[in-house]
Amino acid sequence: MANNTTNIPFWRDIRVLRVLFQILFLVGVILLAGLLYTNMQRGLKNLNLELSLDFLENEAGFLISEGIEYDPSDTYLKAFWVGVMNTLRVSLIGVVCATLLGLFFGIARLSSNWLVRKIATVYVECFRNIPLLLQILFWYTAILRFPLVKDSFSLFNSVYINNRGIYIPALQSGTGLSTWIVFLCVGLIIATILYIIRWRQLKQMDIPGFRAKWALPAFVVVAICGWFLTPGKPLATELPVLNVFNFSGGLRLTPEFTAVLIGLSAYTGAYIAEIVRSGIQAVSKGQREAARAVGLNGAQTLRLIILPQSVPIIIPPLTSQYLNLAKNSSLAVAMGFPDMFAVGNTILSQTGQSIPVFAMVMLSYLTISLTTSAAMNWYNSWINRKGRS
Amino acid sequence: MATEEKAQSHKPPRNVHSPQEWLRQNLFNTWYNVILSLLSIGFILFISKGILTWAFTEAKWSVIPANLQLILIGSYPRDQIWRIWTVIYLLSVLLGMSAGIWHGIVRRFAIILACVWLICAIIPFQLATRGLFLGIVVSIAISYLIASNKISWHRWIVIGWLLSFPMTMIVLRGFGENAVLTSNWGGLLLTLILAIVGICASFPLGVFLALCRQSKLPAIRWISTTYIETIRGVPLITILFMGSVLIPIFMPEMNIDQVVRMMIGITFFSAAYMAENVRGGLQAIPRGQTEAAHALGLNYPKTMLFIVLPQALRSVIPAIVGQFISLFKDTSLVSIIGLIDLLGVAKSITANREWLGLQAEVYLFAAVIYFVFSYSMSYVSTEVEASLGVGNT
Incomplete structure (x- = not known):
């Protein structure tokens, strides 16, 4: 018997084969990487470039049209940081808008009203089936066709819309802000105590x-x-005020920013609407009927029966839509909105340091992706745990 | 006879409603639905009035017919257009024959396509073009009649479809003096080629990556997981730029042209997403299937090829088609790199001095083309799903 097992030649022993196969695979991958590396060395030599990050300390020397405080005399690193902040800004606001749009149209698709249902369906199908880049360019040209500054379209004399963007009132801290913050803290403490008391009572x-x-x-x-x-x-x-040639004060949303925001929100909103719809539909009809049989009213059914079951279904695809939105914000480069990718591209064309710049851009996107999915995974597991207890 | 009668008696009674009744039930059944309906009607009237007045009074649609050829084929040499017609005729014959053999959804698809060509033939193009359009319809019909019910031919047709892809590339490009370089491909033609190449190449690569990720061997699993997660974490445009900028650095000797670089970029990007979709299907297959296959003495490749993959792929058809659709839409990104695809043509037309300020018209036309293709893909997907019985096992 013992003979039988030892007699298997090693090239037919699955344990040996496994290790061998992996080693072969690894050797192949390493060989490929080595080939690419030597090629890269030669390619860089042809282009007279050195692989280093020193260039990041150099003066950028190019203007960035919007974002946090920045001067052309700042370093490349600072310029890149401005781009990162712009990407985060447009993505975060976009996520909020897309979620609102998606919730609204997702629920509208389940409406008992035929017209409302059809309008939501048309929205979803139109925006999902047209490339995002085309949509963003379309909105951009639409905004550039808005009236000139001197005959801006105004809403309640506080919001102005013209071809240089949208001007909205800006919030500013006043004199008594610190006192009010004390009040808010007191309110928060009282609210927490009341919340705990109510929770215990329930x-x-x-x-x-x-x-x-x-x-x-x-x-x-x-x-x-x-x-x-x-x-x-x-x-x-602080309200925007029309001076001789332009507005001053208030908050200005540039045409580029607005176009990217509208495009991203409408496009992702269509996908989120489908996710919301299928999430709510996934809760079986019996649950709804049982809730009614136990005597819960409509709001209670939604809050206690439907949502706890559909939210865990909705969250994983919703996360990937948020990530898609953040990644899609890179399409802003097509109009010159200075997001991370566009700034990286400018740095690349000025310095020629393609490999470090690409590594930086990709690492930044990866960081955003991984943090978001980690946070959403944590939230998802929290929801699931809550549902089970 | 008795069973038939029983079956008939089980059919639900058809509800025939008068229009008033329908309106009352669907639009005005409760007080809030009345408000919602009135608001919706107002909204529809407002939007459609705006769009219709613009479309019929302000819009200058003459830009579309004047640039139609540019939109469809870009700067493809006009004296080489016969290549495109040849490809269309080849594919039409194949489609007609497939429709004759398989019937069902393929036949419906062929009929719809023939109708589209027939409509094209009615539109007042040049007489020769209209004749060619009519010829396509005729060739679909004739090949359908020839192949109808010759089921034994199906193997040849499958081989034909497999060969049609390299054939298309060869015919479109050509050799020698008259060769049409890829830099001359453009418009809708380029968009379609990029999408088809992307789909055909990323699908097997994605399946391979998914199998690697499910592998029991840690080295292989880790490498493919790293690849998939890295690619999925970055936007496509960075991959395309990398293809455009880094391929010349990493492969200095090989002179790969821009279109091929974009194809490589799109393929590698889409494969990662495809792998995740396929993995979802693989995970849904019960272990018993693999174990039973092993018990029968099938080795790993055979188990995967004949037992696991057919079931796994069938269950994720919607996700895969969704990926194909987004790949098709994502091809528009190559216009940022500077290729003249459908969107690139639209941009370049509006940059032309003659057609300045007509972005809305051109972009809308391009949007309609994109919409028609994406929507028909998702339509075909639901049909295929229904015919394969996904979801009602």
Whole structure:
């Protein structure tokens, strides 16, 4: 018997084969990498380039049209950082807008009203089936055709829309802001105490209920009282004002930013609408009927029965849509919105340091992707745990 | 007879409603639905009034017919257009024969396509072009009749489809003096070629990567996981730029032209997403299937090829087609790199002094073309799903 097992030649022993196969595979990969590396060395020599990160300390010398404070005399690293912030800004606002749009149209697709349902379907099909780049370019040209500055379209004399962008009122800190913040903190503490009391009470009575039923009004009351009790105005709004040639004050959304934002939100919103719809539809009809049989009303059914079951279904695809949105924001380069990719591209064309620049851009995107998916995974597991207990 | 009667009696009664009844049930059944309906009607009227007045009074549609050839084939040499017609005729004959052999959804698809060509023949192009369009319809019909019910031919047709891809490339490019360089490919033609190459190349690569990721051998699993997650973490445009900038550095001797570099970029990008879709299908296959195959004495390649993959792929058809659709839309990104695909042509037309300020018209036309292709892909996918019985096992 022992003979039998030892007699297998090693080239037919699955254990040996496994190791051998992996070694072969690794050797192949390493050979390929080595080939590419030597090729790269030769290619770089042909281009008279050295592989180093020193160039990041050099003066950038190019203008960036929008973003955080930056001067052409700053370093390349600072310029890249401006791009990163621009990407984050457009992505975060885009995520919020896309989620709102997606929720709205996703629920509209389930409406009992035929017209509402059809409008939502047309929205989803149109925006999903046309390339995002085309949509962004379309919005951009549309915004550039808006009226000139001197005959801007105005909303309530505080929002102005013209071909240089959208001007909205800006929030500024006023004189009594610090006092008001104290009030807010007090309100927060009171609200937390009330929340815990209510939570304990509900747990004791063992009935479902709205836990923030006392905490939320209490906080709002304290905040409003604080607003009126503080001397001076805690927050001031600064309205955009039309000067001779242009607006001053307020917050300006540039045409590039607006086009990217509208394009990203509408495109991703269509996908999110489908995710929301299928998530809600995935909860079986029996659950709804059972909830009604137990005597829950419509809002309670939605909050206690439907949402806890559909949210865990919705979250994983929603995460990947958020990530897609962040990655798609790189299409802003087509119009010259200075996001991370566009700035990286400018640095590349000025310095010729293609490999370090690409490594930086890719690492930044990877960081954004990995952090987002880690956060969403954590949230997802939290939701699932909550659902089970 | 008795069973038939029973079956008939089980059919649900058809609800025939009068229009008023339908309106009451679907639009005005509750007070909030009345409000919603009125708001929706107002919204539809507002939007359609805006669009229709623009489309019929302000828009200058003459830009489309004047540039139609440019939009469709870009700067493809006009004296070499016969190559494109040859390809279309070849594919039409193949499609007609497939429709004759397989019937079902293929036949429906062929009929729809023939109708589209027939409509093209009615549109007032040049007489020769219209004749060629009509010829396509006729060739589909004739090949359908020839191959109809010759089921034994199906193997040859499959081989024909497999060969059609390299054949198309060869015919489109040609050799020698009259060769059409890829830099001359453009417009819708380039978009379609990029999409088809991407689909055909990324699918097997994606399946391979998915199998690697599911492998029991750690080295292989880690390498493919790293690849997939890295690619999925970065935008396509960085990959395309890398293809454009880095391939010349990493392969200095090989002179790969821009179109091929984009094809490589799109393929490697899409393969990572394809791998994740296929992995979803692989995970859904119960272990018993693999174990049963091993018990029958099938080795790993045979188990995968004949047992696991057919089931896994069938269950993820919607996801795979979704990936194909986004690949098709993503080909528009090559216009940022400077290729003249459908979107690139649209951009270059609007940059032309003669057609300045007509972006809306040109972009809308391009959007309609993209929409038609994407939407028909998703339509075909739902049909295929239904005919394969996915979801009702």
